Amino acid sequence: MRRELLLLHGPNLNLLGTREPDVYGTTTLADINAACEQTASAYGVGLRAVQSNHEGALVDALHDARGWALGVVINAGAYTHTSIALRDAISAVKLPTVEVHLSNVHARESFRHQSMIAPVCVGVVAGFGWRSYILGVEALLGHLGIARDALSTSGQ
Numbered sequence: 001m002r003r004e005l006l007l008l009h010g011p012n013l014n015l016l017g018t019r020e021p022d023v024y025g026t027t028t029l030a031d032i033n034a035a036c037e038q039t040a041s042a043y044g045v046g047l048r049a050v051q052s053n054h055e056g057a058l059v060d061a062l063h064d065a066r067g068w069a070l071g072v073v074i075n076a077g078a079y080t081h082t083s084i085a086l087r088d089a090i091s092a093v094k095l096p097t098v099e100v101h102l103s104n105v106h107a108r109e110s111f112r113h114q115s116m117i118a119p120v121c122v123g124v125v126a127g128f129g130w131r132s133y134i135l136g137v138e139a140l141l142g143h144l145g146i147a148r149d150a151l152s153t154s155g156q
């Protein structure tokens with residue numbers, strides 16, 4: 001049985017740690033990936049992390065996830081606000097997807113208030129720094145009905 005999540009990071013998130021630390025904090029992408037992996041593993045679930053600065057590569061990663069993922073946690077970065085292609089890919093693959101942001105996008109510039117992908121996601125977590133990702137992973141697992149104690153997972 002497939003028991004893995006896709007953690008998908010969009011443009012500029014490879015620079016986390018040094019990128020505008022006052023906005024995004026000093027935690028690196030590697031740290032975030034490790035923390036999410038640890039969270040998922042407490043539920044008996046694996047996690048594959050992918051980062052790309054290219055819209056098409058993110059679409060490809062979503063298509064690929066059809067073959068193996070239970071669901072997706074995505075920080076699409078600036079593509080959140082612009083990408084109909086990512087929205088269509090999320091709709092097309094029909095994997096439950098949680099949108100996350102480090103910053104509170106609603107407290108920032110107005111162009112960050114709109115998300116192209118939120119309407120096709122299960123929900124959105126924003127504003128909690130690296131913890132947004134942990135909350136996103138836990139929210140996705142809850143949505144999937146996967147309990148922390150793998151033995152009590154429903155449907156097994």
Ligand code: DQA
Nearest residue numbers: 012075077078101102103112
């Ligand atoms: C972001 C918010 C976006 O508006 C921005 O373009 C990013 C990061 C966040 O995690 O807060 O690249 O997705």
